[in-house]
Amino acid sequence: GDSVTQMEGPVTLSEEAFLTINCTYTATGYPSLFWYVQYPGEGLQLLLKATKADDKGSNKGFEATYRKETTSFHLEKGSVQVSDSAVYFCALSYYGNKLVFGAGTILRVKS
Amino acid sequence: EAGVAQSPRYKIIEKRQSVAFWCNPISGHATLYWYQQILGQGPKLLIQFQNNGVVDDSQLPKDRFSAERLKGVDSTLKIQPAKLEDSAVYLCASSLSAPPTGELFFGEGSRLTVL
Numbered sequence: 001g002d003s004v005t006q007m008e009g010p011v012t013l014s015e016e017a018f019l020t021i022n023c024t025y026t027a028t029g030y031p032s033l034f035w036y037v038q039y040p041g042e043g044l045q046l047l048l049k050a051t052k053a054d055d056k057g058s059n060k061g062f063e064a065t066y067r068k069e070t071t072s073f074h075l076e077k078g079s080v081q082v083s084d085s086a087v088y089f090c091a092l093s094y095y096g097n098k099l100v101f102g103a104g105t106i107l108r109v110k111s
Numbered sequence: 112e113a114g115v116a117q118s119p120r121y122k123i124i125e126k127r128q129s130v131a132f133w134c135n136p137i138s139g140h141a142t143l144y145w146y147q148q149i150l151g152q153g154p155k156l157l158i159q160f161q162n163n164g165v166v167d168d169s170q171l172p173k174d175r176f177s178a179e180r181l182k183g184v185d186s187t188l189k190i191q192p193a194k195l196e197d198s199a200v201y202l203c204a205s206s207l208s209a210p211p212t213g214e215l216f217f218g219e220g221s222r223l224t225v226l
Contacts, residue, residue, distance in 0.1 A: 004153070032213050043115065043217035044154070044202070089153055093213045097142070098167060101153030 002027045004090050004102035012108045013080055021075040021105050023064075023090035031092040033057075033066050033073040034099065038087045047075075047088070080109045113137065115218035117203050123224045129191035132221045135184070136205030142166075143180055144215065145188050146202040154202055160186065193225045 007022040025033065035047040035057070048057035053068035062077045073090060090102040116135040124130050136143050141162050146154035157176065159166040162183035171178070175194070180186040190197055200222045204215040 034213055041219070043219045044204075044215075045217065046214045049213055091153075097213075098156055098159060099154075099213065099215060101155075103151065103153045 002031065002092060002100050004092055004100055006088075006090050006102035006105050008103075008105070010106035010108050012110065015082055015109055015111050016079045017109075019075070019077040019080045019084075019107070021088055021090075021107070023073045023075065023102060025071050025073065025090075025092050027071070027092060029094060030068075031094050033064070034091040034093070035062070035064055035073070035075050036089040036091060036101070038089070038104075040086070044089065080107070082109045082111050085109045115203055115205055115216055117201075117218035117221050119221060120219065121222050121224075123226065124193055126195055126225050127192040129189065130193060130223060131190075132188045132201050132203075132223075134186045134188070134203030134218060136186075136203070137216055140205035140207055140216070141183070142206045143186050144202075144204040144206075145178055145186070146204065148200045148202055148220070150199070157188070157201075190223075193223075195225050198223055198225045 003026045005024050032051045034049045036044045037047045038044045048059040050057040050066035056065045064073050064075045087104045089104045091099045093099045143160045145157045148154040157171045158168040158178045160180040163180045178188045200220040202220045204217045206215045
């Protein structure tokens, strides 16, 4: 079945460092891809998405590009802040329904 | 705009007892989801409703879990009898259904501990 694999965490970075969180997927078709974020004490919320190959999703300085050839959707940010500390989930879905999530990656940013 | 409301936030029960969780989605959202998130894992879909009809319950352990969404608004998820492996956070989410965009709005979750 469809699945999502994320790099294990926690990822610990200093403020202003470059961030990459790897995400690869296995799918029978051509799903949409998502990154969700969960800040401490809050519910999951959509960070960005891409609906087809070569699309780039972006939001709040984060970016991810849908790479069909490598079945990947890596999350990147050029300069992280302490406020970016959270758990990041990569996910896929078909037609916008039934999200399949990865296990999540904890990001800790130190000042 | 009010978000997805869930209660209780925390519940501790003994195994073989029963528990119920309640969810009130964002007003106007026709689609409602219950996810189970076990520590260290990503959320797993238990059941999806479209209005008050079930769209997908393929991963719901129907021998002990049940869910309903009367009148197509709020929803209740019940576990009876609970097992140790049911310890998890139960997340409720809602979304606009037409067209589906994949943007789900999640509540803060209900954390269940089964002793």
